Amino acid sequence: xxxxxVVVKNLYKVFDPDPRDALAMLKQGIKKDVVFSxxxxxxxxxxxxxxxxxxxxxxxxxxxxxxxxTLIRLINxxxxxxxxxxxxxxxxxxxxxxxxxVKLRRSNMSMVFQSFALMPHRTVLDNTAFxxxxxxxxxxAREQRAQQVLEQVGLGPYARKYxxxxxxxxxxxxxxxxxxxxxxxxxxMDEAFSALDPLKRQEMQDVLLALQSEQKRTIMFVSHDLEExxxxxxxxxxxxxxxxxxxxxPQEIIENPADEYVRSFFKSVDTSRYxxxxxxxxxxxxxxxxxxKALENPPAWQPWLAFVNQDRKWLGLLSADLLTATRNPLQAxxxxxxxxSERTTLHDILPELLGRTAPLPVxxxxxxxxGVITAAxxxxxxxxxxxxx
Numbered sequence: 001x002x003x004x005x006v007v008v009k010n011l012y013k014v015f016d017p018d019p020r021d022a023l024a025m026l027k028q029g030i031k032k033d034v035v036f037s038x039x040x041x042x043x044x045x046x047x048x049x050x051x052x053x054x055x056x057x058x059x060x061x062x063x064x065x066x067x068x069x070t071l072i073r074l075i076n077x078x079x080x081x082x083x084x085x086x087x088x089x090x091x092x093x094x095x096x097x098x099x100x101x102v103k104l105r106r107s108n109m110s111m112v113f114q115s116f117a118l119m120p121h122r123t124v125l126d127n128t129a130f131x132x133x134x135x136x137x138x139x140x141a142r143e144q145r146a147q148q149v150l151e152q153v154g155l156g157p158y159a160r161k162y163x164x165x166x167x168x169x170x171x172x173x174x175x176x177x178x179x180x181x182x183x184x185x186x187x188x189m190d191e192a193f194s195a196l197d198p199l200k201r202q203e204m205q206d207v208l209l210a211l212q213s214e215q216k217r218t219i220m221f222v223s224h225d226l227e228e229x230x231x232x233x234x235x236x237x238x239x240x241x242x243x244x245x246x247x248x249x250p251q252e253i254i255e256n257p258a259d260e261y262v263r264s265f266f267k268s269v270d271t272s273r274y275x276x277x278x279x280x281x282x283x284x285x286x287x288x289x290x291x292x293k294a295l296e297n298p299p300a301w302q303p304w305l306a307f308v309n310q311d312r313k314w315l316g317l318l319s320a321d322l323l324t325a326t327r328n329p330l331q332a333x334x335x336x337x338x339x340x341s342e343r344t345t346l347h348d349i350l351p352e353l354l355g356r357t358a359p360l361p362v363x364x365x366x367x368x369x370x371g372v373i374t375a376a377x378x379x380x381x382x383x384x385x386x387x388x389x
Contacts, residue, residue: 015041044070067239069222129143168197187217191222238258290308305317
């Protein structure tokens with residue numbers, strides 16, 4: 001089971017030096033508009049609770065004014081909560097002293113904004129190393145680390161350039177590199193790619209997903225773009241008017257929207273394009289054979305078997321016919337029938353299924369067997385997605 005990286009409990013934000021009367025009304029179930037009309041106090045976040053798993057990309061989305069940017073700023077205490085708790089690695093951020101909060105931000109938490117916020121008089125390398133400089137890291141060490149992360153985001157040759165010499169997409173890569181330089185376990189990204197044109201935005205999403213596949217950081221990503229949320233989010237939290245309406249995987253929300261507000265997000269999007277291999281597993285599956293264990297009399301209705309080792313690591317597929325004809329099943333495993341990752345998209349899965357007689361095995365990030373996709377299971381999921389457009 002994944003462990004909790006961030007836990008938010010009954011979080012409120014009222015924009016006023018004295019929020020007590022507004023909080024009392026909210027806790028009685030009075031709507032934020034009524035609170036404003038009676039007190040003149042603006043409610044940013046209203047009784048929100050959720051958790052973010054370690055190593056996942058958790059997307060906060062909603063329309064303008066929904067409270068998503070307020071919430072992300074509460075997580076790192078750019079804004080102080082009016083009530084409630086925020087835990088990061090079990091530590092209550094809402095109660096940290098100013099000194100401890102600075103320490104947390106410098107060592108374990110980074111933020112990337114929509115505006116690139118680069119210092120024009122500093123080189124790309126110096127901009128990237130700025131957080132390390134503030135933290136007191138020596139020049140040689142911080143420049144070495146900055147160069148390393150610039151290479152990761154594809155900007156190694158531009159280290160000595162200045163921001164004005166870079167395109168918007170490249171400047172945003174510098175912003176991402178600066179956040180990565182302190183090697184945070186938690187990254188907060190507030191509309192980080194929304195200022196970019198569609199092609200550059202997709203390019204940055206690809207960069208983020210590639211880095212995430214290697215580094216497995218916990219990322220909270222604010223977006224108003226549903227297609228972006230579906231593409232990068234492991235789970236999505238949808239907000240409206242300061243309230244948390246629904247949290248779930250993209251497929252859970254597509255198939256079971258909490259209300260009409262959530263459903264309205266999907267009206268103009270072909271959600272089937274964002275299906276992943278993990279969403280399309282055949283519920284019936286195929287028999288699984290553990291290495292060195294024999295399977296006698298395989299079911300006649302199922303012509304394929306999946307072979308795994310003792311740790312459920314994938315070994316290969318074998319037809320039931322071959323199983324009965326060979327004394328050494330492991331040598332007969334048919335390696336030409338490859339497997340795909342659980343994060344493989346529908347776009348890449350369909351070519352694999354075309355003309356394939358065998359089911360398509362799906363593995364998790366550790367190479368463990370999860371199940372198979374068949375043409376029938378893929379079509380069922382595609383049709384569900386199409387019905388929600």
